[in-house]
Amino acid sequence: MSSIHCHFSSSRWQECELPDGRGHVCGSVWLDGQRLSPGSALKQLELADDIGAWRQHMGELNGFHALVRRTGNGMVAAVDRVRSIPLFYGMRGNECYLSDDADWVRQRTDETQVDDEATADFELAGYVTGRDTLFRRVKQLRAGEALIVGDSGQGLDLSLERYYRFDYHAVAERDDSRRLARLEEVLDAACDQLVKTANGRQIVVPLSGGYDSRLIATLLARCQYPRVLTYAYGYRDNHEAKVSREVARALGLPWTFIEYSQEAWSRVADSKEYWRYQRWSSGWNGIANMQDWLAVKLLTEQGKVEPGSLFVPGHCCVTGFVPPSVFEAKRAGQTMPPGELAEALRQRHFTLNASDEGDALFRERVLPRLALDYPLDEALEPDEFIRQFVLFGWQERQAKFIVNSVRSFEFFGHDWSMPLYDRDFMAFWQSVPNHWLESRSGYVSFVEELFAEVSGHQAPLGNAAQQSRQSLRARLSRLAAFRRGPGASVKRLAKRLMPGLARGNTLASTGRFPPEALERLRSQGYSHNGVAAQLFLERFCRS
Structure with missing residues (x-):
């Protein structure tokens, strides 16, 4: 007889x-503009004889949630369309373990073996692709x-159903006029759902210098929600914070600034709290998004x-990272050659080590895994x-790194919502037409x-974050031309000629790394x- 074990550590x-x-419910489930009670939410998990109809119905749910029935x-468990509340599972003998705590699953499955292929993903992308985690028996x-x-009747029968894809x-x-009207319509509905979720609580918006958080702040100002706080952070007088302050001032929203410095990071970087967050938020799957x-x-x-404020970050499903070459090929009536998708994924997502060793690791360990799911x-x-x-970006980087950053709000006792994943x-x-994805032109306008x-x-x-990156790259390009001619590598010159500039960033967060470890790993191309x-692997997986 099978034994199903289910444990939830989150309050x-x-x-x-x-x-x-x-059943167990975490987060909120919405359907047809109404928030469902826990019992009604769990009723949605009832399996139907027509599995296709069941998948379609599951895809109609809205909100940010995880459900277990x-x-x-037997047991049915589901995460939402962006995996905002992760669930991990593992098997040992004839038992299945499920939890929102990946380490609980690791302990119950008695797993100590780190997966070398998964570790290659982690080293180059900062997260593990697919259903794997760093530990072989712990899946997600x-x-x-x-x-x-x-x-x-003869043991556990385990299956996985993908009810939604961002295709x-x-x-x-x-x-475009009709499309813009539809865009405003769906944003109005998302804002209305956000206001209902807040239910009078303080809404806190991390307001960067970019377009996504600006859109959220604008929607809240337009609906005149009475309790909004916006904030920016980074080193003193950084350009993004200046734009953030100007946006808040123009919208009439309260604004505050949190100064980051090397010293501020170094004061917390060796604390138990800091490493407890790193381990917990990782889910044995990805590095913590610390910004x-x-x-x-x-x-x-x-x-x-x-206490219990609702944080609303500008995380957004709209990608601006599709390679320009694909739009050029579309206009020219050409196809993208074999291997081009692999190269585009490498250059956008697997960049944490740009050295020859990092490239070899990608070719030898990562590409074979990707080839199982993508036509490389x-x-x-x-x-x-x-x-x-776009599919890769949604189910990998966005779900496992960008969206997972909401763990920082939970860690300090707050709630969160992401209306741009409505x-x-x-x-x-x-x-949408291709031209809407090319530099997100329709969205930006x-x-x-x-x-x-x-x-x-x-x-x-404008987009202050993009302007800052372009300004830095332009300065490095001029140095490259001066030092070594037009073919000089900007990245290498950033490391050799301008170490202070190349290693610094708006967050001043290199201060959280021990100087000797930072120097050692930077010299290796990280x-x-x-x-x-x-440093995460060295602390938790290689000791």
């Missing part, structure tokens, strides 16, 4: 008695996926945010190339016009996040 889970068993010797549900466990399908229609962590810690300790050796039509590239907003972006309308600030403020990945 945010609600347990619910069902007529045929028990146990009946007899992917974004938009459900786990179904039953008793076959991009280009459309030829160029009626908000120090700001949330200080805002909470200083009493600038209220095929010539692809541009639209299919974009679909595959169901209908994501559906909108699954079928929409945000600028909406901001001007709400704030009265007519001069475009980027900032590459150093973080290596």
Whole structure:
């Protein structure tokens, strides 16, 4: 007889008695504009004879949640479309273990073996691709996926159902006026759901110099939500913070600034709290996204945010990272050659070690894993190339690194929401013309016009984060031309000629690394996040 074990360590889970068993809900489930009660949310997990219809119904759910339903010797568990609340599972003998705590699963499955192939992903991307984690027996549900466990009579019967994929399908229609009206409609609905979720609580917006958080702040200002705090962080007088302050001022929203410095990071970098967060938030799957962590810690300790506030980061499904070459190929009526997708994924996602050794690791260890899920050796039509590239970004980097950064809000006792991962907003972006993905042009214009309308600030403020990166690269390119001619490597010159500039960033967060370890790993070709990945592995997996 199978034995199903299920454990939840998070206090945010609600347990619910069902007529045929028990269930657990974390987060909020919305359907047709209404928030479902825990019992109604768990009812959505009832399996149907028509599994295709069941998948379609699951895909209609909105909100940010994870659900577990146990009946007899069976269990169904699901994460939402962006894996905002991760679930991990593992098997040992005839028992299945499920938890939101990856280390609990590791301990129950008696796993001590680190997976070398998974570690290669972690070293180069900062997360493990697919369903794997750093430990062989510890698996994870992917974004938009459900786990179904039953008793076959001869042991456990385990299956996985992917009920949602962020598949991009280009459309030829160029009626942007109708499309813009639809975009505003879905954003209004997402903002309305956000206000209902907040229910009068303080909403806290990490307001960068970019477009996504600016859109959220603009929507909140337009609906006149009464309790909003915006904030920025980084080293004193950084350009992004200046733009953030100007956006908040124009919208009439309160704004505060948290100064980051090498010293501020070094004061916390060796604390138990810092490493406890690193281990817990990783899920044995990815490095912690730390950029908000120090700001949330200080805002909470200083009493600038209220307990249980709702943080609303500008995490967004709209990618601006599709390679320009694919749009050029589309206009020229050409296909993308075999191997081009692999190279595009390497250059965008597997960059934590840009050395020859890092490239060899990618070719030998990572590519064979990717080839199991992606058509890396095929010539692809541009639209299919974009679909595959966007699919990878959604289910890997966005779900496991960007979205997972909300753990920093949870860690300090706050709630969170991400309206730019709303169901209908994501559906909108699954079928837009190519020119809307090329540099996010349609989206950028929409945000600028909406901001001007709400704030009265007519001069475009641009994307401060992108401007900072472009400015740094331009300066390094000029140095490259001066020092070694037009073919000089910008990255190598950044390391050799301008170590202070190349290693610094708006967050001043190199201060969280021991200087000797930073120097050692930088000399081996590791980027900032590459150093973080290596130190994590050295502390937790290689001791």
